[in-house]
Amino acid sequence: MKKLILFLCAAGLLSAQDAPPPSATPRSRALELAGAFANDGYKIRDGFWAGTLEPGKPQFLAVNLFSGNEYWFSAAVLTPAAKLSVALFDDSGRPVDVEVFQDGAAAAAGFVPAASGKYFVKLGLVGGEKTEFCLVYSYK
Numbered sequence: 001m002k003k004l005i006l007f008l009c010a011a012g013l014l015s016a017q018d019a020p021p022p023s024a025t026p027r028s029r030a031l032e033l034a035g036a037f038a039n040d041g042y043k044i045r046d047g048f049w050a051g052t053l054e055p056g057k058p059q060f061l062a063v064n065l066f067s068g069n070e071y072w073f074s075a076a077v078l079t080p081a082a083k084l085s086v087a088l089f090d091d092s093g094r095p096v097d098v099e100v101f102q103d104g105a106a107a108a109a110g111f112v113p114a115a116s117g118k119y120f121v122k123l124g125l126v127g128g129e130k131t132e133f134c135l136v137y138s139y140k
Contacts, residue, residue, distance in 0.1 A: 026050065026134035029076035033106050034136050037072045042138035049135045053077065053084075058124035061135065066116045073121050074108040075135040081105075082128030086135075089120040 027048055034044050049061050073086050086109040088096045099110035123135055
């Protein structure tokens with residue numbers, strides 16, 4: 001993989017900033033994004049979700065959230081051409097208003113629940129090809 005990335009960069013088909021570092025993983029990229037929220041006092045929750053995403057086949061993850069807390073759900077994939085999206089839904093399946101950060105292969109959604117309970121995080125791949133993902137979340 002490293003040789004392919006170097007070849008694509010040398011051929012001008014991929015810029016150096018588009019290529020993930022050889023040691024990068026979806027988890028390390030998701031934790032890097034979540035680290036930005038840690039600078040604002042958010043604690044990164046232990047554990048993570050990982051799997052495979054395909055365009056048009058979103059993943060839904062159930063989470064229990066508490067009113068009064070603030071949450072950020074941070075996700076990443078390694079495929080530079082991928083466009084990731086993160087959305088939240090209440091226990092009835094209705095979308096909730098979130099603050100969104102989107103930067104191609106990394107995305108995050110911030111949310112302050114009005115009521116404690118079960119919510120669903122929707123992680124989707126808007127562009128690109130089938131790829132591995134990782135999602136972590138932070139709270140304060």
